[in-house]
Structures are given as C-alpha cells and as structure tokens.
Amino acid sequence: VKALKGLSLQQIRNIVSQCFFDDNVFDIRDYKTIESNKKKIFDRGGLLEFCFTEDRDIIAGFDNLKRWLADRKGAFAADDPGALPVPRGVLLMGVQGCGKSLAIKVIAKELGLPLYRLDVASLYSKYIGETEENLRRALMIVEKLSPMCLWVDEIEKAFAASGGDIDGGVSQRMLGTFLTWMQERKASSFLAATANNIYLLPPELLRKGRFDEIFFVDLPDDGARSTLFKIHLKKRGLRPDDFDIEKLAAAAKGFSGAEVEQAVISALYRASAGKEPISTKHIIDQVKATKPLAVVKREDIAALRSWAKERTVPV
Secondary structure (H helix, E strand, C coil), X not given: CCCCCCCCHHXXXXXXXXXXXXXXXXXXXXXXXXXXXXXXXXXXXXXXXXXXXXXXXXXXXXXXXXXXXXXXXXXXXXXXXXXXXXXCEEEEEECCCCCHHHHHHHHHHHHCCCEEEECXXXXXXXXXXXXXXXXXXXXXXXXXXXXXXXXXXXXXXXXXXXXXXXXXXXXXXXXXXXXXXXXXXXXXXXXXXXXXXXXXXXXXXXXXXCECEEEEECCCCHHHHHHHHHHXXXXXXXXXXXXXXXXXXXXXXXXXXXXXXHHHHHHHHXXXXXCCCCCHHHHHHHHHCCCCHHHHCHHHHHHHHHHHHCCCEEC
C-alpha cells in the first residue's frame, strides 16, 4: 500500500494488473515491479524523481549517522503517531566524492521510507512566477506522498545565499517558500540534503529546527578505505581475499570513495588490456597515477574541515 501511494487510481490498476499477468500472482515479490513502474511514472512528471534505496552495508564508515538512524527508525512506523516526534531531516555536508548521495539512499532504507529526489533544475522556468509555482506544486506532491524521504542534492546550488539581483529575486522567493515549508509542514516527510560548499548556504537554512542534525562527511580513514576496496572489488565479482587490502588502503591515503572506486575500475581496464588477471599491483599503479582531490584542493578541504569542527557532527 505504501509503495502505491501517490499514484492515481488508474495508474494503480495498471501496475497491479501488470504484476498479476507476469505470474498470475500478486504478492510481496511484486514490490520491485511496483517500484520500477513508479520510477517511470515520476520520471515523466519531471519535478520529483523516484529513487531506489540501498542497504547500510553499501557505505563504509558513517558510524555516527547509522547510530543516529537506528535511534529514530521506529518513529515513522510507530502505531501511536504521538509517541515519538517524527524526525524532520538531516544535512550531509563535506568533501566531494565521499558518499553523501549514497548515504541518502541508505537513510531512506533505514527509515523504511520511499525516496524521491527533487530535481531543482526542472523547477526553473523562463516565465515570471512559474518557477515559484513549480516549487509549490512539487511540495504539494510531497505532502500527498508522505510519509516519504525527500532528497535535495547539492542544496547550495538551489538556494544559494545572494541578494537576488542576478535573477530578479526568484532564488530569494524560492528560498522563502522552501523555508516556510520546512518549518510548518505537517506531513511525515523527512528531508535529506547534501552540500559541498557550506559558504553558499544562507544562515537561516542551517539553524536548528530546519534540520535535526548537520553531519560532516570527511575523507575516509584507513578502516573505511579498506572497507571501500572490499565493497568495490565484490561489486565487480572479485574476491577481496585475493588482494592485499591493507596495502591498498595505505597506498590510497587521502582518497575519497569515488577515487577508490575509479582506481579499481582503471586497474580492471589495465589488466584487461594486458590480458592478465587483475592484482594488487594493478590497483596500486592506478592509485599512484592519480592526484586525489585532497591534494588538488588541499586548501579548500582544510578550510571546510576548520568550519565543520565546532559546528557539525562527524559521520
């Protein structure tokens, strides 16, 4: 029933009929079919994109976030809605490529909520007033779909702090509408947002009450890098036991999760070109050939860490 929420009666009939015609049975095994069809429907709509969620094992580290979620995962499933206050949302900010977007998919799965991404770019229109109306329509859809998890990726690009002179005040009016919704919404919707550049966000978006918590996602430590190598090797049908994981983690110091993944992929190409099985040496060669973001943007990352030290919770 929750999976079918937000669809019209005819859309529900069509999806249920398709599930039944596949094997003459309609049961919980059809859940993924419902999700796939729902994604197609919402992708055509343009404002909200239905996204698949992920298990917590797909991300390395994030222990504080996982603990925070474990304390609150029963809030949306409570029999007595007044027993626990429903969590309002979290903001994940930090270094690019460290798994913030992937963590959002885990958050939705842990809370037992369907995940929808707000496509901010699709809200903007060349006609006066239509951009703000698109945002209001999107938020009305969110209310109808609740309980759900709303994902706003790189929120600083949607609601950057500015005087509004560049766009005639459109961004300021959108920010005002969104802030009001964040504060006054009655439906059980959980807001999960990511940000790379915290300096572009207006202070009113960061104050307590808008988000329950602000988490800082830093570059992975040795243990997290080891887990990342295992995840990405398994993902490509390889056995982590065949590789020197500790040596790989040490060689990739300062690498983000995305850079670890790319090192494994590049090593696969190199091994394939040489017509030989991939080995630890192939991956280390690719690691040595990579200049990670921690080196290229060292000063920016240091400034971000300095800002986050006293203001956020590490994941």
